[in-house]
Amino acid sequence: MIHKLKDRDSLILAGSVIGLGLILWLMALPLAALPDPIGPAATQFAEGALTTIQLTLWACFFGIVLGVLTALGKRSHLPPLRWIADLYVWIIRGTPLLLQILFFFLALPAIAPQLQLSEFWTAVIALSLNVGAYNAEVIRAGINAVPNGQVEAARSLGLSALYTFWDIVLPQAVRISLPPLANNMVALLKDSSLAYAIGVVELSMVSSRVQAESFQPVPVFITVAAIYLLLTTTFTQFAAALERKLAVGKR
Amino acid sequence: MRNGKPIIEVENVRKSWGSFTALNDVSVTFREGEVVCIIGPSGSGKSTLLRSINHLEKHDAGRITVDGILLDDDLKHIDAVRTEVGMVFQSFNLFSHMTVLDNITLAPRRVRKWSRAKAEQVALELLERVGLSAHAHKYPSQLSGGQQQRVAIARALAMQPKVMLFDEPTSALDPEMVNEVLLVMRDLAKSGMTMLIVTHEMGFAREVADRVIFFDHGQIVEESTDPQQFFSAPNHPRAQAFLKQIKHAA
Numbered sequence: 001m002i003h004k005l006k007d008r009d010s011l012i013l014a015g016s017v018i019g020l021g022l023i024l025w026l027m028a029l030p031l032a033a034l035p036d037p038i039g040p041a042a043t044q045f046a047e048g049a050l051t052t053i054q055l056t057l058w059a060c061f062f063g064i065v066l067g068v069l070t071a072l073g074k075r076s077h078l079p080p081l082r083w084i085a086d087l088y089v090w091i092i093r094g095t096p097l098l099l100q101i102l103f104f105f106l107a108l109p110a111i112a113p114q115l116q117l118s119e120f121w122t123a124v125i126a127l128s129l130n131v132g133a134y135n136a137e138v139i140r141a142g143i144n145a146v147p148n149g150q151v152e153a154a155r156s157l158g159l160s161a162l163y164t165f166w167d168i169v170l171p172q173a174v175r176i177s178l179p180p181l182a183n184n185m186v187a188l189l190k191d192s193s194l195a196y197a198i199g200v201v202e203l204s205m206v207s208s209r210v211q212a213e214s215f216q217p218v219p220v221f222i223t224v225a226a227i228y229l230l231l232t233t234t235f236t237q238f239a240a241a242l243e244r245k246l247a248v249g250k251r
Numbered sequence: 252m253r254n255g256k257p258i259i260e261v262e263n264v265r266k267s268w269g270s271f272t273a274l275n276d277v278s279v280t281f282r283e284g285e286v287v288c289i290i291g292p293s294g295s296g297k298s299t300l301l302r303s304i305n306h307l308e309k310h311d312a313g314r315i316t317v318d319g320i321l322l323d324d325d326l327k328h329i330d331a332v333r334t335e336v337g338m339v340f341q342s343f344n345l346f347s348h349m350t351v352l353d354n355i356t357l358a359p360r361r362v363r364k365w366s367r368a369k370a371e372q373v374a375l376e377l378l379e380r381v382g383l384s385a386h387a388h389k390y391p392s393q394l395s396g397g398q399q400q401r402v403a404i405a406r407a408l409a410m411q412p413k414v415m416l417f418d419e420p421t422s423a424l425d426p427e428m429v430n431e432v433l434l435v436m437r438d439l440a441k442s443g444m445t446m447l448i449v450t451h452e453m454g455f456a457r458e459v460a461d462r463v464i465f466f467d468h469g470q471i472v473e474e475s476t477d478p479q480q481f482f483s484a485p486n487h488p489r490a491q492a493f494l495k496q497i498k499h500a501a
Contacts, residue, residue, distance in 0.1 A: 153340065153344035153346070153403075156333055156407075158330055158358060163362075175348065
């Protein structure tokens with residue numbers, strides 16, 4: 001029974017990854033068959049969706065790394081590390097994401113010109129820092145929820161603090177944090193639309209452009225909404241399957 | 252085995268939390284091959300002594316030496332002691348996200364740097380010894396309490412420790428599972444392992460102990476190398492009262 005469930009979840013996991021690839025690769029084909037104004041702009045939509053996913057996956061990766069580091073900082077015995085982590089989360093959660101993106105694109109290069117990056121990587125950095133702050137709270141809660149007996153057992157076997165964290169605490173904390181983390185990732189996918197403010201040609205930017213050329217907001221925005229829904233649904237399916245798969249042994 | 256060389260030396264150890272004194276100037280020596288049962292009422296300091304020996308609790312004053320290593324603030328010393336001292340907890344504390352086999356092989360691979368093949372071979376031998384060969388690939392949640400505790404014993408033994416600490420190993424078990432765990436511990440005692448056992452299983456203590464230590468209010472109030480004599484007629488009034496109460500409960 002358990003094995004069957006596990007296999008089905010592995011299938012969904014593989015399926016959602018392959019599915020996402022196929023969606024991004026082949027999306028232009030069905031879109032091209034649609035009437036004006038969608039058909040002629042099919043490749044633009046497909047490329048916009050690809051950029052949206054690239055933004056999301058990069059920010060997702062850096063955001064989780066940042067989240068873990070910040071969660072550790074918040075739990076550190078060293079006060080300066082705690083202060084830095086707290087300050088970071090305080091600033092990011094207390095200011096709008098749009099402002100953060102504009103800040104990294106316009107204000108930072110004004111302070112230090114060598115920090116001028118492309119629109120895409122500026123957006124990745126701003127999104128990573130943003131989602132990292134939210135992830136930090138989620139991962140911290142997950143780490144706190146790992147029973148102390150697990151740590152004591154590991155330490156009593158002679159495992160170092162590092163191994164104890166890597167082999168015991170982190171895997172269990174991630175399992176606990178997975179549902180809220182998945183939530184953050186879906187929010188991130190949608191928040192990546194704000195990158196259009198600095199000229200990243202992602203999905204929302206494409207919709208705005210096509211709309212401006214065709215003056216047909218209804219079909220354009222419905223199409224883009226459908227594409228977003230398709231992408232977020234793939235994400236949530238992946239997260240749900242991952243959650244079930246990792247839940248083995250934790251009942 | 253009362254003449255082995257000293258392996259754990261506890262000298263004038265104190266530990267308190269706020270106004271509560273868990274260990275009040277405790278001095279005791281444990282010898283190689285000795286099976287010592289530590290008994291006494293809850294909160295008397297028995298578990299704190301055990302947890303101080305592998306530094307899960309940091310003692311406030313006094314000296315603890317394990318196999319010649321002084322337990323101070325040096326992390327290397329602490330890890331070295333923990334490598335030589337196995338511990339079995341009341342609540343098992345198996346790693347819930349790992350299979351039984353991974354639970355047992357993790358520390359030998361990470362700390363002893365054994366290959367996976369060697370660690371698994373040793374793990375399977377130990378599982379056979381505790382009668383759980385068929386359960387190697389299960390997760391802890393799929394096992395009964397008694398089975399989990401036997402895995403926990405195997406996990407501690409996999410590090411080939413010189414001393415095993417048992418902190419009320421049967422207290423969290425349903426009554427019908429107590430015996431399967433005691434059976435494993437009895438075999439271990441026969442094999443010559445040095446064992447420090449905090450327990451409320453008086454029958455077991457009487458049978459396997461080379462020495463019985465009675466704790467009360469953070470101090471050792473009675474010590475006996477003749478368990479039969481101690482359990483039938485303890486000297487100290489507190490020990491008398493405690494054993495009487497236990498007998499009434501049983």
